[in-house]
Amino acid sequence: EDQRLKIGALTTHRQLERSELIRERFGALADAVQNLGSVQNRNVATIGGNICNAAPSADTAPPLLVHEAEVTMEGPKGRRSMALEEFFLGPGKTALGPEEVLLEFSLPWPSDGAASAYWKHSRRQAMDLPILGVAMYLEAELKEAGPLGEAFAQGAPLEELLEALDRSEIYCKEVRLALGVAAPTPMRAKGAEAVLKGKRLSTEGLLEMGQVASEEAQPRDTVRGAAWYRREMIRVLPKRLALFCLKRIMGRKG
Ligand SMILES: Cc1cc2nc3c(=O)[nH]c(=O)nc-3n(C[C@H](O)[C@H](O)[C@H](O)COP(=O)(O)OP(=O)(O)OC[C@H]3O[C@@H](n4cnc5c(N)ncnc54)[C@H](O)[C@@H]3O)c2cc1C
Known part of the structure; x- marks a missing residue:
């Protein structure tokens, strides 16, 4: 331990x-x-x-x-x-x-049922600093993960993966969210974490988490991106990060 x-x-x-x-x-x-x-x-x-x-x-x-x-x-x-x-x-x-x-x-050491992922939101895929960086650590309890497992296996696009998540029964045992280029220092979005912890994972819950995170953040306008754009990305990216984590968790179990 x-x-x-x-x-x-x-x-x-x-x-x-x-x-x-x-x-x-x-x-x-x-x-x-x-x-x-x-x-x-x-x-x-x-x-x-x-x-x-x-x-x-x-x-x-x-x-x-x-x-x-x-x-x-x-x-x-x-x-x-x-x-x-x-x-x-x-x-x-x-x-x-x-x-x-x-x-x-x-x-x-991470829990057995946990995985983490990082999304570097940048214009280019190489040699570029992030407009925004978002990391998530998620520990999940997979009660009924069949629909999401099938969607992953089919390589379904994001919106279909989210629909499959809503049809599955997966609970969030622990979640941590951290943001880069969203404040004067890299930060944890703890208010946003509290929104999801202990709840059933759903598109709605992840959007609510993103909304709270975007309110906690203090982004500014820079040459790489405007503050409003960063807030909007913070709002929507937790959905994607949760799916990355779940794919890793379920890949290990499978
Ligand atoms: C072309 C280019 C692209 C880059 N792209 C990225 C990128 O995509 N993402 C990104 O995050 N960064 C990027 N960087 C920034 C940089 O490469 C990283 O921050 C790198 O990890 C710095 O590590 P270093 O060992 O070179 O540190 P240094 O540059 O040698 O040190 C950085 C500072 O930390 C201090 N320091 C270093 N080690 C210690 C220590 N152990 N104890 C106390 N003080 C210490 C140094 O004194 C200095 O003040 C890029 C840089 C360049 C030049």
Whole structure:
């Protein structure tokens, strides 16, 4: 139960991308690193650097937030740890003291019935920073998942998958939602999580979750996208993220 995954700060994105364990159990992180910069960037750039940079657009931040990562740092006064959520203080600002270095990330082992996913919403599929980053961790109880399982097997489009979800009986045991480029720091949308936790998963419930998340977020207008557009994407993307997670959960069970 107390098993945790430790990732050293100097681990490169490419090492994470090539890790079967990350792909199998920490899907959101795998999604993030496989589309971060170029292969050349990923070969040298580290997860520690991505987080210490504290850019609101850091692709690894939302996945680490939904996996409730803790960070450990060390300086002349010794070693200390804190939740990653408390580490981000503002754009480019972290809780690191001037003489401290980040040592590692520690992530709790995900529950058996859980999976995570990350969606990088960007104009281009390569070498582009996100307009918005959304990560979800979902633990589901599959009471009757037949209709959704069939829809996945047929490669059905999004709207049909959602109809199949509504005909299935799947409950949300635990959910975490994190957003990048939606506020001065990467953030958890905890009000939105509360909307879904313990409920039967449905299109309506996921839209309600998205609505609350879009109200919690504080996006701004930037060259990559307008605040209203980001809010609208935050409203609709949880539907897609939940389906990604469910596909992973059901794929493992099958
Ligand atoms: C062409 C290009 C494309 C990119 N695309 C993306 C992208 O798609 N998504 C994305 O999120 N980022 C992207 N980036 C940003 C960058 O590559 C990442 O943030 C990268 O992970 C930084 O890691 P690094 O090891 O190079 O850190 P560095 O650039 O070396 O360090 C960044 C900062 O963190 C500090 N730091 C680093 N490690 C530690 C540590 N262990 N302890 C304390 N402080 C530390 C450094 O002193 C520095 O201030 C891109 C960058 C480039 C150049």
